[in-house]
Amino acid sequence: MCGGGSSSPTNTTTTTSNIPDYAQPYVMGSGSINGLLPQASALTNLATNPYQQYQGQMVAGFNPLQQQSMNTIQGMTPAGQINQGTGLAGLAGQQAQNVGNTSFTGDTVNQYMSPYTQDVVKQQQAQAIQGYANNLPTLGSTAQNTGNLGSSRQALMQSQLGGQLQGQLQGITAQGYQSAFQNAQNQFNTQQQTQLNAANSQLNAAGALGTLGGQQYGQQAGIASAQMGAGTSAQNLEQEQLNTNYQNFINQQNYPYAQLGYMSDILHGTASTAAGSGVYANYQQTPNVLGQVAGLGTAATGLAGLFGSGG
Secondary structure, eight states: OOOOOOOOOOOOOOOOOOOOGGGHHHHHOBTTBOOHHHHHHHHTOTTTSOOOOOOSOOSOOOOHHHHHHHHHHHHOOOOHHHHHHHHHHHHHHHHHHHHHHOOOOHHHHHHHSOTTHHHHHHHHHHHHHHHHHHHTHHHHHHHHTTGGGHHHHHHHHHHHHHHHHHHHHHHHHHHHHHHHHHHHHHHHHHHHHHHHHHHHHHHHHHHHHHHHHHHHHHHHHHHHHHHHHHHHHHHHHHHHHHHHHHHHHHHHHHHHHHHHHHHHHHHHTOOOGGGGGTOOOOOOSSOOHHHHHHHHHHHHHHHHHHOOOOO
C-alpha cells in the first residue's frame, strides 16, 4: 500500500484594482509622469517635508497713537483749577461764617467809634459855655429895665440861662455820641457787606475755576479718546494685513494637496469646473493647523477611491 502525502488547503486572496490601464501611469508614475502616489508619499514624508511653522507676525501690537493715548490717560490728574477753586470756596465759606458770627454789640461799638468823638463833644460844649459867659454881662441891664424887681430878676434870668446851658450841654453830648454810634453802625454794616461781597466773589471765582478745570479735563480725555480711536483703526488695518499674510502662507501650504485632490478628481471624472479657472480650494477666513491637513485629507480620500479590494 502506497502512502500518499497529504496537502493542506491553500488560501488565496486576490486583490483587484479598478484603476484603468490608461490611468496607471498617473497614479503610480511612469517615465516623465510623476504619479499621485509618489507625490503623496513625498508630501507626507516628515523627514523631507516637516511641519513648517509660520514665522510671520500674527497679532498687531499697539501703535504709537494708541501708546500715546494710554500714556495720556495714565498721566491725567484733576486739573489744577479744581484745587484752586476748592481753596477759594473754603475761604469764602469761612469769611461768610465770620460775618454771620459777628454782631454789632457794645463790645464792637468802640472798634468802629471815631476816636475824635469825645474831642468834638467837648469842643461843642466849650462853645456853648462860652456863649453862656458872653450873655452874663447883659443880664444886669436887662434886669434893671424891669424896675423894682432889680437883682431878683437878674438872679432868675441867670438861673434860667444856666438851666438852658445844662440842657444844651446834655443835648450836645447825646447828639454827639448818638451820631458817633450811627456812624459806627453804618461803618460796621458796610464792612460786613463788603466781606459778604468778597465771599460771593470768591465763590463765583471758585465756580469759574471748577468749570475751567472740568473743561480742561474733558479736552484731555477727548484728545486721548481720539488718539485711541485713530490708533485702533490703524491697528485693525495692520491686523487685516497680518491675517492676509497668514492666509497666503496657509494657501501656499495647502496648494500641493489641493493639486493632488484635483488630479484625483480628474481620474474619477469628477473634477470641478472651477479648477479650470484657477480656483483650487476654498479656505476659512481664520485658518489653523487643521486647515493645513484638509488638502491632504482630500487627496488621500481621492486616492483611496481609486483602489478597490476583493477577496
